[in-house]
Amino acid sequence: MGRNSSWELVVIFILYFIIGLLASTLGAIAGLGGGVIIKPVLDFFGDFDLPTIGVLSAGTVLAMATVSLIKLRNKEVKVDKVISSVLAVGSILGGVVGKSIFNVIAVTLNIPTATAIIQSSVLALLLTLVFIYFLKKDNIRSFAFKNRVAIFAIGFVLGFLSAFLGIGGGPLNVTVLILLFSMTAKKAAVNSIFIIFFSQLSALLLIAFTTGYAEYDLSMLLYMIPGGILGGIIGSTITVKLSNKQIEKLFHVTILIIILINLYNIVNVAFLQ
Numbered sequence: 544m545g546r547n548s549s550w551e552l553v554v555i556f557i558l559y560f561i562i563g564l565l566a567s568t569l570g571a572i573a574g575l576g577g578g579v580i581i582k583p584v585l586d587f588f589g590d591f592d593l594p595t596i597g598v599l600s601a602g603t604v605l606a607m608a609t610v611s612l613i614k615l616r617n618k619e620v621k622v623d624k625v626i627s628s629v630l631a632v633g634s635i636l637g638g639v640v641g642k643s644i645f646n647v648i649a650v651t652l653n654i655p656t657a658t659a660i661i662q663s664s665v666l667a668l669l670l671t672l673v674f675i676y677f678l679k680k681d682n683i684r685s686f687a688f689k690n691r692v693a694i695f696a697i698g699f700v701l702g703f704l705s706a707f708l709g710i711g712g713g714p715l716n717v718t719v720l721i722l723l724f725s726m727t728a729k730k731a732a733v734n735s736i737f738i739i740f741f742s743q744l745s746a747l748l749l750i751a752f753t754t755g756y757a758e759y760d761l762s763m764l765l766y767m768i769p770g771g772i773l774g775g776i777i778g779s780t781i782t783v784k785l786s787n788k789q790i791e792k793l794f795h796v797t798i799l800i801i802i803l804i805n806l807y808n809i810v811n812v813a814f815l816q
Contacts, residue, residue, distance in 0.1 A: 559763040563770025564777075567607035570713055571778020572785070573794040574732030576739040577771065578604045578711025580797070583666070583804040586659060587811075593649050593658055595759045597709040598750065601743045602764050603771035604711045608740035610775030618783050620733045626724055627734045629691050631741040633698020634705070634712065638742050639749060641706030659812050666708050667805040673718045674798045677791060685725045697723065702742055711739050714798060728787040728794065 562584055563577075570577030581600040585591060591599065612622075649658040676683065688694055697719060705712030716735035720726045726734065750756065782790065 563767035567774025574735030576711035576713030606771035630698035634702030637699035637702025638706035
């Protein structure tokens with residue numbers, strides 16, 4: 544980030560705290576994780592490069608997921624440890640592959656503009672499909688996968704897409720958990736947070752043991768993580784009080800807003816810059 548006056552810095556600090564807070568609150572309530580909100584919003588502001596945005600998002604989302612799981616551990620909505628653990632393992636391995644491919648495209652080939660357009664386009668497409676699915680959900684048959692190899696493969700695909708897109712995977716997790724494992728919206732949200740916790744932790748550990756964090760500008764993480772923690776507390780408190788229908792409605796509205804932000808980012812990067 545460039546030089547700013549003292550008051551401008553204060554405004555920036557507050558802004559990034561609010562981004563972390565709002566994204567994490569919505570993420571904890573609906574199982575979105577927050578990364579799917581943070582990524583396009585930080586793309587919109589354009590203060591950081593894509594790899595740095597990925598780390599800022601992962602750190603904030605991990606803080607939110609940690610607090611949310613602690614808050615929800617004694618609530619009536621439980622994590623399905625068998626399904627979610629196998630999905631999490633698959634997601635971790637898929638995330639390593641997805642992040643590696645992202646690094647080749649964004650870092651090694653040094654084509655950040657093309658990478659940003661690809662990320663925003665794929666994310667907008669996937670979220671549009673998710674939005675359509677939830678509109679038609681009552682007319683679509685759900686499944687109940689039990690085969691662990693199949694569950695692992697599903698987790699791998701989720702992890703790959705999440706890591707490549709830098710989003711944490713929340714909306715994809717929720718959709719898959721409802722469609723392929725017949726979970727309610729509330730149960731899917733909680734299980735999604737469980738999967739996100741391990742996927743984001745593994746992503747940050749991978750960076751720590753490979754390139755390290757020296758090349759990243761993580762100054763805003765000091766303000767986004769407190770936002771993530773507070774958002775996790777608020778969101779996990781609210782989610783147990785909402786009905787499945789209310790969570791689905793919040794999910795719909797949030798997804799639609801994220802789609803619009805991504806479409807703007809595509810036009811901005813491709814034509815306006």
